[in-house]
Amino acid sequence: CGYCHGEDGNSKRDYIPNLAAQHPLYLFNQFEKFRDGTREDYVMSKLAQTLSLEERIDIAVYYSQQTAKPRTGGDPAKTDAGEKLFAVRCAGCHGDKAQGFRDMPRLAGQPAEYLGIALRRFKEMDPTKHSTPMIGVAGVLSEEEIEALAGYLAGR
Ligand code: HEC
Ligand code: HEC
CATH class of the missing domain: 1.10.760.10 (Cytochrome c-like domain)
Structure with missing residues (x-):
């Protein structure tokens, strides 16, 4: 691993x-x-x-039990928009600091590229085959919003 x-x-x-x-x-x-x-x-x-x-x-x-090391986030001009979007649409489940809770994963410090891959994966999922609240959440995100969120969360 x-x-x-x-x-x-x-x-x-x-x-x-x-x-x-x-x-x-x-x-x-x-x-x-x-x-x-x-x-x-x-x-x-x-x-x-x-x-x-x-x-x-x-x-x-x-x-x-391991510690997540901080990463550098994306371009601040974009990540500000990501921060606002996160507070409104994501923090309720993933936590104020994106630290996660039980089966809601931690997002803080994940590489931006992976976050983008994960969000696009949920966007393309078939709701008749998968059941996760992320299908509805990611379905309405634009490519710009995905990049803003990913950049913000990586540096969180
Ligand atoms: C060759 C590289 C590679 C190796 C070796 C590997 N992984 Fe992974 N792992 C990945 C990739 C790439 C993903 C993301 C897959 C995706 O996008 O769905 C992943 C995803 C995961 C996830 C899901 C994490 C999340 O945030 O959703 C877990 C858990 C995981 N791996 C555990 C393990 C464990 C435990 C081992 C060793 C037994 C292991 N991996 C070995 C490449 C690897
Ligand atoms: C209703 C609760 C809920 C909301 C709101 C929510 N999420 Fe999630 N999220 C989840 C759950 C549950 C999972 C685990 C998904 C699974 O594997 O089925 C998840 C998984 C993820 C993952 C994959 C993490 C990994 O390690 O693979 C990302 C990225 C993510 N969410 C981002 C977001 C973003 C960004 C928002 C806001 C735009 C958001 N989520 C809003 C519940 C939520």
Whole structure:
């Protein structure tokens, strides 16, 4: 895992999410999604199949206890708009500081590129096959809003 997500859960590449400081319940649930095919990624879908229940629990607990390192955010001219949008449309679930809560993931400090990928993924999801509030939330975001939010949250 460390090769991609970093030994301490701080991702080494911008298209890969941090696992550090993420809630163990969220991490565990995402493994289940990769295992049962609700979420697909070439590497993760295969890996999730090979981990035992005990390993999935241990890994989720380990990464949840690591510290997320701050990242540099995007262009302030855009991130100001992202901050306002976040306070109105996202903070109610993801927390005032984007710190997450239980199965609502932490977004603060995630690489901007990954945040963009995740938001576009929700936008394209088929609501008859997936159930997550993010389909409705991301569906109405413009490309500009996605970039503003991603830049703001990365530096949060
Ligand atoms: C080759 C690189 C690679 C390796 C090795 C890898 N991952 Fe991932 N992982 C990814 C990518 C890329 C994503 C994002 C996939 C997507 O966009 O859906 C991801 C997503 C995840 C997520 C979802 C996080 C979120 O914020 O939603 C979890 C949890 C995760 N990986 C855990 C692990 C664990 C545990 C291991 C080791 C057993 C591991 N990964 C090994 C590349 C990797
Ligand atoms: C009604 C609650 C709710 C609201 C409002 C909400 N989210 Fe989410 N969000 C969730 C949940 C629950 C998940 C976990 C999704 C899943 O895996 O099914 C999530 C997942 C995400 C992810 C993926 C994180 C990762 O590590 O892969 C991103 C990015 C995200 N939300 C961004 C946002 C942004 C930006 C907004 C505001 C525009 C927002 N969310 C508003 C509940 C919410």
